[in-house]
Amino acid sequence: MPKTSARLLSLLSLLQARRDWPGALLAERLEVSPRTVRRDVDRLRELGYPIMTTKGPDGGYRLDAGSRLPPLLFDDEQAVALVLALQTAATTGAGIEEAAARALATVRQVLPARLRHRVDAFRVTAVERPGAQPSSQIDPQVLVALGAAVHAREVLRFGYASADEPRRVEPHHLVTWGRRWYLVAWDLDRKDWRIFRADRVTPRVPTGPRFEPRALPGGEVSAFVASRFQGTDLSGAWPCRGEVILHVPAAEVSSYARDGVVEELGPDRCRLVLGAWSWAGVAAAVSAFDADFEVVGPAELREAFALLGRRCGNAAG
Known part of the structure; x- marks a missing residue:
C-alpha cells in the first residue's frame, strides 16, 4: 500500500477513536x-468524510456525523467483538434479529481472511434456562424513543x-433485566420511582419540558433495580431472614445456599442463615x-413452617 494511503487510513482510525484531536497531537502520532x-484531512474530505476544523489554542479536527455512514476501521479485537455482539443480538429481546443478521453478513464480507476464519469458528446458540420467562420482543423504535428521552432529560408521556390513563414520567435509565427491557423513571403523578416494562410502553410525541435529574435511591441503578425485583432493600438484605440447623454436611449445603451463610457444626450438621x-x-x-432440620428462629419462620406443613398435609390427604 502506498505510504500516503496507509497514512490516510491511520488518520481516519485516529479520528474515529476520540471526538477532538489537536492538530499538533495528530502530527505527532502520525x-x-x-x-x-x-493535506491529508483535505483528501479525506474529498472522499466524503465530514471532518470539522476546531478553533482555539489547541485547534484541531473532529470527525463529524455525516449524512451517510462512512467506511469504518476496526482493529482485530474490535472486529471479533462486533461479530460476537451481532451473533448474540437475538438474546436481547429488542426485535433486531433480521437487521443483526444482515449486519453480520456485511461485516463478515469485508473481514480479512485471517479474521474471517476466526469468527467463522464462533457459532453461538442461545439456550433458555428452564423455567425462565420468555423474552418479550420490543420495537427497536420504542427503545430509540425511550433512550432519546433519557438522554435529553425530557418529560415523557x-x-x-x-393503565387507562397516560403516564407522565421523568425518564432516568433504560435497563435490561431477565432478557426484558425496563424504563426506570420518576412518576410525576404518583410522586414515586417506578419501573416500567418497555414492551408495554407506547411513547407519545412531543416530549415534555426538560427536567433536572433526581437522585436515584441508593445512587446506583443496578442496585435499585435488583432491590425492586428481589423485594429487598437497597442494602441487599432480604425482608425475611431466618436461621435453621440442617442435619446434613455443610459441604453439601454451601453449593446450593445462594447468598445464604453456612456454618459447619459437625460432620453431619450445619447452621444455615437464609433470606x-x-x-x-x-x-x-x-x-x-x-433433610431433617431444627428452626432456630425467628417466630415468623416457625409459623411459616407450620402453615407449610398444614398445606402439605392437606395435599397428601
Missing part, C-alpha cells in the same frame, strides 16, 4: 508535519398496557434440602 496533516422475599419463601428454600 510522525508527520502539521502541514501534511492538513406514554400509554401503558395496564427470601417472604417467610414462606424461606421455609420452602430450607425444605428443598431434603
Whole structure:
C-alpha cells in the first residue's frame, strides 16, 4: 500500500477513536508535519468524510456525523467483538434479529481472511434456562424513543398496557433485566420511582419540558433495580431472614445456599442463615434440602413452617 494511503487510513482510525484531536497531537502520532496533516484531512474530505476544523489554542479536527455512514476501521479485537455482539443480538429481546443478521453478513464480507476464519469458528446458540420467562420482543423504535428521552432529560408521556390513563414520567435509565427491557423513571403523578416494562410502553410525541435529574435511591441503578425485583432493600438484605440447623454436611449445603451463610457444626450438621422475599419463601428454600432440620428462629419462620406443613398435609390427604 502506498505510504500516503496507509497514512490516510491511520488518520481516519485516529479520528474515529476520540471526538477532538489537536492538530499538533495528530502530527505527532502520525510522525508527520502539521502541514501534511492538513493535506491529508483535505483528501479525506474529498472522499466524503465530514471532518470539522476546531478553533482555539489547541485547534484541531473532529470527525463529524455525516449524512451517510462512512467506511469504518476496526482493529482485530474490535472486529471479533462486533461479530460476537451481532451473533448474540437475538438474546436481547429488542426485535433486531433480521437487521443483526444482515449486519453480520456485511461485516463478515469485508473481514480479512485471517479474521474471517476466526469468527467463522464462533457459532453461538442461545439456550433458555428452564423455567425462565420468555423474552418479550420490543420495537427497536420504542427503545430509540425511550433512550432519546433519557438522554435529553425530557418529560415523557406514554400509554401503558395496564393503565387507562397516560403516564407522565421523568425518564432516568433504560435497563435490561431477565432478557426484558425496563424504563426506570420518576412518576410525576404518583410522586414515586417506578419501573416500567418497555414492551408495554407506547411513547407519545412531543416530549415534555426538560427536567433536572433526581437522585436515584441508593445512587446506583443496578442496585435499585435488583432491590425492586428481589423485594429487598437497597442494602441487599432480604425482608425475611431466618436461621435453621440442617442435619446434613455443610459441604453439601454451601453449593446450593445462594447468598445464604453456612456454618459447619459437625460432620453431619450445619447452621444455615437464609433470606427470601417472604417467610414462606424461606421455609420452602430450607425444605428443598431434603433433610431433617431444627428452626432456630425467628417466630415468623416457625409459623411459616407450620402453615407449610398444614398445606402439605392437606395435599397428601
